[in-house]
Amino acid sequence: MLPGWRGSIKHLRFPFASYSRPSISPARASRLLSSFSTMVLPPPDPPTLPPHILHKNYAQAHDSEQFGNLIGRDLDYFSQAGFDMDRIQIKRNAPVALLYEDAIRNEGAIISSSGALINFSGKKTGRSPKDKRIVFEDTSKNDIWWGSVNIKMDEHTFEINRERAIDYLNTRDNVYVFDGYAGWDPKYRIKVRVICARAYHALFMNNMLIRPTEEQLAEFGEPDFIIYNAGQFPANRFTKGMSSTTSVEINFKRMEMVILGTEYAGEMKKGVFSVMHYLQPVKFGQLSLHSSANVGIENNDVTLFFGLSGTGKTTLSADPNRLLIGDDEHVWSDSGVFNIEGGCYAKCINLSAEKEPEIYNAIRFGSILENVVYNPLSRFPDYDDVSITENTRCAYPIEFIPNAKIPCVVDRQPSNIIMLTCDAFGVLPPVSKLTPEQASYHFLAGYTSKTPGTEDGVLEPIPTFSTCYSAPFIVLHPGRYAEMLAERMSKHKVDCWLINTGWTGGKYGTGKRCPLKYTRAIVDAVHNGSLAKAEFENFGTFNLSIPTHVEGVPKEVLNPHTAWADKEAFQREVRKLAGMFAKAFALYEKDVEPKVRMAGPQV
C-alpha cells in the first residue's frame, strides 16, 4: 500500500466536503477516483496540502462535466452525436490556463518569453485548398459556384469522413469543445461549436471566435454550425472522391465541417468564413468580405481593406490613429460594418516591435504562436527564423490590440475602400484612385500574388487572380458579391483606392517590396483626406489615376514609370501583366456591363 493511503474512500471526499456532486455513472466514478488518487497521494495531513488542492473548486475543475455547465441536455447532445461519454472527457470552453497546461503536457507546446503558447501544427503549416470540398446537396447546390475552386463531394463520402472524425475523437482521453459566435451584430450572428482533440485548436478558436459570456454560454443551446476537427488523423485515400490523406469539407445542409489530415488551425477560421460567405448573402442579404476594417478615432470614418492573404490587411488595419474593427473577415450590412471574428491572426515573419508595435505587443499570455522557432534557453521567439515555415502566425483575442473597437461593430457605412494587391512584377503604382467601374473590375479580377507559406506548396510569390480577393473561400458566383458591392459603394458614395503593397519599380533589378512606412503614409493620406484632393496623372495601359504627391513618400516611387530604370523592360512587364488581366477577366466578361469590362487595362 502506498504511503499515506488509508484505505478508505472516505478520505478522498475530505477536501471537497462542501461540494455536492450530481449523480454519476459507475464508470465515471471509477475514473474520477483514479484521477483523484494522484491528487491525494500522499496526504499525511490536510493543512500541508498545497492551497489549490483545498479549494472547493478543485473537484469541479477536475470534473470535466462542469466546464461551461456541460450538463443534462448537453450530455445527451454529445451522446446522440456519437460521442462515447463513458470514455472521453469533454472540456467545454475550458479556461485558457487549462488549455495551456494540456497543450504543454500532451502536445509539446511551450510558453514563450512573453507568455504566449508556442504550438506546432505538424506537417501542414498552411491551408490545403486542393483538399477543400463542398458537399453537393439539394439545399445549396444551385447557389454554389462550382468553378475551379469549389470541388464537389457527395453526401455519402461526407458521412464516412464525419464518422471517421468522431471515431477518432472517441479514442482520445480529452475532447475539447468551444462554443462561440461568428458575427458581432446579434441580428446576423451564428452560433459555432468546435469539437477537437487538441488543446491548441480549442485555444485557437477561443481566440478567433467571439467568446460568449457565462450567461450566453449557459443558454447557448444547439449550435448553428459545427466543426469536427480530427486533424491528427488522416482521411482514407481509398474513400471515393478522396485524393490525399487531407480532407477539409463543408456541408451546408448539415451545417457542419469535418477536418482530417491537417492540423493547420487556419482551416477552422477560414471554414467559418466560407460559411458566412454563403449565409450572409443567401440567407441575410448582407455582403460578406475578405477584408479588415478600422474606424477613425476623430472622424468616425470607416475603411475596409480588401486583400488576399499576405497583402497587408492585418498589418495595415492595426493603426495607432484608428480603432480596429477586425483584421480579416467582415460583413458590410445595411446598418454598417461588423467583424465576423473575435480575434486576429497575424503573420510573424520578420515581426518587430518597431515596425508593428500593436501586433508585437499582442503576443502574450493567451496568444498562440504557431510554428515559430524559439531560443531554447531564453524562450524568445525568433521571428526571422523561417526554418519551419514562412507562414509563422500568432492568434490573439482582438482586445489584445489596444485600439480595438469592442464590440467590433459600427453603425456607419464605409467612407473608403482600399483594395490591397501584392504585385510581384512591380508594375502597379503604390497607390491609385479607382472609378466605380474600375473598382468592380479589380474586385472581380482580384489580381495579387500568393505569398509563400499560406497555402501548402507555395514557395515564392506567385501572381494570381483571386476573385473578390477571396477565391479560396468563395462560395457563390463572384458576380453576386460584386453586384452587392457596386450597389453599396454607389449608394454610400465610397471612395476606392488600389494600393500595391508588393514590389515597386520592378521585381528584377532595383525592385523591392514597397517599404511598409510608405504604404502607411499612403493610408494616412487616404484617412486625412489629402489624397482625395491630390492632383492625379494618368498611368497608361491600366488607365489608373496616380497622385503626383503623397506626404512622406518619395515622388519617384509613386509612378512606376519613373521608378523603373530599364524603361523597355518596364513596358514589356506592363504588356505582360495587362495580357494576364485580359485573360483572367474573360471568365466574368459576360456577367458585367460593358463599362466595367472597359475599365480594365487595354492591351
Ligand SMILES: Nc1ncnc2c1ncn2[C@@H]1O[C@H](COP(=O)(O)OP(=O)(O)O)[C@@H](O)[C@H]1O
Ligand atoms: N508595404 C507593406 N504593406 C503591408 N505589409 C507589408 C508591406 N511590406 C511588407 N509587409 C509585410 O507583409 C505581411 C502582410 O501580412 P498581413 O498583414 O498578415 O496580410 P493579410 O492580413 O492580408 O494576410 C506582413 O508580414 C508585413 O510585415
Ligand SMILES: C=C(OP(=O)(O)O)C(=O)O
Ligand atoms: C489565415 C489566412 O488568412 P490571412 O493570410 O488573410 O490572414 C489564410 O489565408 O490562411
Ligand SMILES: [Mn+2]
Ligand atoms: Mn491577416
